[in-house]
Amino acid sequence: xxxxxxxxxxxxxxxxxxxxIECRSLDFQATTMFWYRQFPKQSLMLMATSNxxxxxxxxxxxxxxxFLINHASLTLxxxxxxxxxxxDSSFYICSARGGGLAGGLGGKNIxxxxxxxxxxxx
Amino acid sequence: AQxxxxxxxxxxxxxxxxxTLSCTYDTSESDYYLFWYxxxxxxxxxxxxxxxxxxxxxxxxxxxxxxxxxxxxSFSLKISDxxxxxxxxxxxxxxxxxxxxxxxxxxxxxxxxxxx
Numbered sequence: 001x002x003x004x005x006x007x008x009x010x011x012x013x014x015x016x017x018x019x020x021i022e023c024r025s026l027d028f029q030a031t032t033m034f035w036y037r038q039f040p041k042q043s044l045m046l047m048a049t050s051n052x053x054x055x056x057x058x059x060x061x062x063x064x065x066x067f068l069i070n071h072a073s074l075t076l077x078x079x080x081x082x083x084x085x086x087x088d089s090s091f092y093i094c095s096a097r098g099g100g101l102a103g104g105l106g107g108k109n110i111x112x113x114x115x116x117x118x119x120x121x122x
Numbered sequence: 123a124q125x126x127x128x129x130x131x132x133x134x135x136x137x138x139x140x141x142t143l144s145c146t147y148d149t150s151e152s153d154y155y156l157f158w159y160x161x162x163x164x165x166x167x168x169x170x171x172x173x174x175x176x177x178x179x180x181x182x183x184x185x186x187x188x189x190x191x192x193x194x195x196s197f198s199l200k201i202s203d204x205x206x207x208x209x210x211x212x213x214x215x216x217x218x219x220x221x222x223x224x225x226x227x228x229x230x231x232x233x234x235x236x237x238x
Contacts, residue, residue, distance in 0.1 A: 032224055043213060043228045044167075091165065097224055109155055109217075111226060113167035 002028045004096050006114025013084055014122055021079045021117045023094030030096035033077035034111065035069060038091045050077055084121045092117045124149045126216050128229035135204045136237050142189075143199045143232045145214030153219040156190070156197045157226070162210040170212070173197065175219070201234075209236045 003026040013019050023033055032051050036044040050056040050071035058064050066088075068080040077096075081088055095111040125148045135141035147156070158170040173181045173190050180188050185205075189198045201208055214229040 034225070038165075041233075043230045044226075046225060049225060093165075093167065095167070095226075109224075110169060110172065111224070112169070113159075115164070115166045 002026075002096075002098065002110075002112045004030075004094065004112045004114040006094050006117055008117060009115060010118045010120075012120045012122065015085050016083055019081045019084055019119060021081075021092055021094070021119075023077045023079070023096065023114050025075045025096045025098070025112070028096075028098040029074035030077070030098060031074070032097050033071055034095045034097075035067070035077075035079050036093045036095070038093060038116075040091075044093060047079075081119065084119070086121045089119055089121045092119060124151075124154075124216050124218070124227050126214050126227050126229035128212075128214055128232050130232045131230070132233045132235070134235040134237060135201070137204055137206060139204055140200060140202045141204055141234065143201075143212050143214075143234065145197045145199070145229055147195050147197065147214075147216050147227075149195070149216065149218075151218055151220060155217045155219060156188075157215040157217070158186070158188070158197075158199045159213045159215060159228075160208075160210045161213065161231075162207075167213075171199065204236050206236050206238060209234055 005024045007022045035047045038044050047062045048056045048058045050069050052074050056069035071077040093116040094114045097111050127146045154175045156173045160168045160170045171183045185202045187200045211231045213231045215226045
């Protein structure tokens with residue numbers, strides 16, 4: 001299947017610093033990318049949806065100024081956690097869907113996930 | 123809004139046996155997609171199987187098959203000949219086929235343990 005690379009896999013930072021997480025689609029053009037947050041032993045919670053070249057759409061309750069999302073190209077989206085605090089510690093996962101033919105590699109109907117980033121804020 | 127319910131927080135199965143994971147969903151739409159994703163301890167989400175609501179035939183992928191009951195809004199996953207590598211958290215997910223909304227709605231997950 002299609003490959004989505006997420007980097008870094010783990011980051012530890014001090015409270016008050018900003019952290020950037022990258023999400024890249026390696027073998028298809030990602031029309032849309034999604035950012036999720038997952039707490040231990042819980043399901044994925046969608047934070048925001050981003051389409052290339054346009055502003056991200058945030059889910060209710062997600063602070064736009066805290067979680068900055070940039071989707072500058074068809075293969076790269078970034079999530080920046082600004083002024084991180086311990087309560088921002090979590091597992092963040094990105095996913096990407098292509099604009100291709102339904103069912104095909106990078107097809108529009110399938111989301112491919114990155115391996116996630118574990119953020120620990122001290 | 124659509125909701126996805128997985129009523130089994132945990133399940134266990136003996137190696138080589140068959141197990142069925144339950145999923146029900148609530149929607150007023152007639153056209154949509156359903157997915158099962160697997161999240162092993164590595165936490166990498168892996169697509170296991172998908173079903174288009176307009177298709178009556180149940181999807182199969184090797185040892186994985188679904189029982190899609192549209193009227194009952196049920197979408198269960200059957201794993202045959204279970205293997206140790208099947209141990210993971212399994213998430214059922216729904217996606218509308220309408221418009222440009224490609225968001226997935228996930229259930230809370232079922233943790234599957236495979237006993238040797």
